Amino acid sequence: RAKLKRRARDWRWSSARAHLAGKDDGLVQVAPLLERVPDWRGFLAGGLGEEDLETLRRHARTGRPLGSPAFLERLEARLGRTLRPGKPGPRPKKGGDGGR
Numbered sequence: 001r002a003k004l005k006r007r008a009r010d011w012r013w014s015s016a017r018a019h020l021a022g023k024d025d026g027l028v029q030v031a032p033l034l035e036r037v038p039d040w041r042g043f044l045a046g047g048l049g050e051e052d053l054e055t056l057r058r059h060a061r062t063g064r065p066l067g068s069p070a071f072l073e074r075l076e077a078r079l080g081r082t083l084r085p086g087k088p089g090p091r092p093k094k095g096g097d098g099g100r
Contacts, residue, residue, distance in 0.1 A: 008044055016044060 008016035018028040019040045037043045048056070059066040065075060065083055076083050 016040065020044075 005011040008014045015028040018025040
């Protein structure tokens with residue numbers, strides 16, 4: 001779609017080649033995604049719908065990871081930092097007395 005290469009499997013940084021072959025390649029472990037998407041040729045040929053594309057674009061713009069709440073919780077715990085957006089507005093002042 002981004003015209004980096006004609007076929008996804010030909011782009012050096014794509015996992016498509018490993019998933020299409022059904023074999024780990026030293027960087028990619030194919031089993032987790034092949035369990036969810038067993039037909040990679042069909043998946044790649046089908047492309048993404050506009051709603052999925054907009055979701056990916058929104059997360060790319062914000063720099064926030066995309067995933068389920070459980071995935072994000074595990075990622076935050078592993079990294080020791082907050083990745084999900086907080087409440088909008090000014091941050092509360094430290095000290096607990098409301099700044100008085």
